[in-house]
Amino acid sequence: MFLHIGDNILLAKKDIIAILNWETDKERNANISFYKSFQQRKKPIFTCKDQDKIKSLILTEEALYLSPISSQTLKKRSDRHPFHWE
Numbered sequence: 001m002f003l004h005i006g007d008n009i010l011l012a013k014k015d016i017i018a019i020l021n022w023e024t025d026k027e028r029n030a031n032i033s034f035y036k037s038f039q040q041r042k043k044p045i046f047t048c049k050d051q052d053k054i055k056s057l058i059l060t061e062e063a064l065y066l067s068p069i070s071s072q073t074l075k076k077r078s079d080r081h082p083f084h085w086e
Helices: 025-040 071-079
Strands: 002-004 010-011 016-021 055-061 064-067
Touching: 002 071, 010 016, 016 025, 016 071, 025 064, 055 071
Parallel strands: none
Antiparallel strands: 002 010, 016 055, 055 064
16 A cells, blocks of 8 residues: 655555654654754655645655655545445
């Protein structure tokens, strides 16, 4: 299964380690640490087109994604199963 995280990016759900809320000040320091860690290790960082609209951070083994979609919305999308079998 895949998760659409905004800006036409789809990630395999099995590759996602964490989806973190970028918006709150309490969490922002930890998220900036993740960001700097990826920069130092020269891992890819993919960000949304509008830097002012970052709402969540998606962590995978290979890359870091900054998304314009809230972590709550991404969680709801992740929980939904795209097919309904009867």
